[in-house]
Amino acid sequence: MKKNLLIIIIGSLLIAYSCKEKDDVPPVITMNPPDTLNHILNEPYVDKGATAQDETEGNISSEIYVENTVDENKLGTYTVTYKVVDEAGNEAEPAVRIVNVINLGWVYMGYYSVTESQVYPDNDTCQYEIVVGADSTVNYRILFPDFVCNFGQEVYADVSDSIIVVPFQIIEDSLSAITLQGMGTINDSIISIEYTRKTDTLTSLWRAEFIRL
Numbered sequence: 001m002k003k004n005l006l007i008i009i010i011g012s013l014l015i016a017y018s019c020k021e022k023d024d025v026p027p028v029i030t031m032n033p034p035d036t037l038n039h040i041l042n043e044p045y046v047d048k049g050a051t052a053q054d055e056t057e058g059n060i061s062s063e064i065y066v067e068n069t070v071d072e073n074k075l076g077t078y079t080v081t082y083k084v085v086d087e088a089g090n091e092a093e094p095a096v097r098i099v100n101v102i103n104l105g106w107v108y109m110g111y112y113s114v115t116e117s118q119v120y121p122d123n124d125t126c127q128y129e130i131v132v133g134a135d136s137t138v139n140y141r142i143l144f145p146d147f148v149c150n151f152g153q154e155v156y157a158d159v160s161d162s163i164i165v166v167p168f169q170i171i172e173d174s175l176s177a178i179t180l181q182g183m184g185t186i187n188d189s190i191i192s193i194e195y196t197r198k199t200d201t202l203t204s205l206w207r208a209e210f211i212r213l
Helices: 002-019 104-108
Strands: 026-031 036-040 050-054 064-069 076-083 096-101 110-120 124-134 141-146 155-160 163-172 177-186 190-199 202-210
Touching: 026 076, 026 096, 064 190, 104 124, 163 190
Parallel strands: 036 096
Antiparallel strands: 026 050, 064 076, 076 096, 110 124, 110 202, 124 141, 141 155, 155 163, 163 177, 177 190, 190 202
C-alpha cells in the first residue's frame, strides 16, 4: 500500500514537472523617451529611466542595471545603457540612450572677419579672419584662437544674453606676454569688444569688431 502511494506521489511530481513550461523568453526593456537628447553643459544630468517587462515575472523594472557614461561637465556624446536579466537567466536586449552634452555658445561658432582699432594712446588698426569655437568645459564660453591683432594665442570670453566679457587673462608666446580684459556686446552675427591691453609697461585701449562671414 505504501509502495503504491509512493509511486503515485512520484508520478504526480513527474507529471507536474513535465507540464511546467520552460522560460526561455527574455524580458523587454522600454526606454522613457526620448532615445536621443541634448543636455546643457554644467547642468546636472537626471536620466529619463526605463521599464522592463517579463512574460513570466511581469514588471521587473526594479531589476534594471544602468551603465551611465554621461559627463555633464565635458562636451561630448555619451551613452546610457539599460540591462536586465530575469530569474530564469534570460537577458534582455540592452537599450541605449544617446546623450549629447552641448555648450549653448555653439550658436556663435563660425568664421568671422575681425577689425581691431587702437583708440588710446595711439591710433592703429589690424584686420584678419578667425574661426570662433566653443569651450568644452564651461557653458556659454567661446574661444578666439587668434586675438590681439592675430597674436596666435587663444583667448576666451563668457556670454550672458547680449553681453560678452573677456575676463582678465595673460596670453604669451616665446617672445612676449600680454595681459588683457574687456567686455562688449554679442549677437548671432556681430561681436563688439572694447578691451585694455598691457604689453610690458605699455597699456592701450582697443576696440574689436567680429563680423560673421
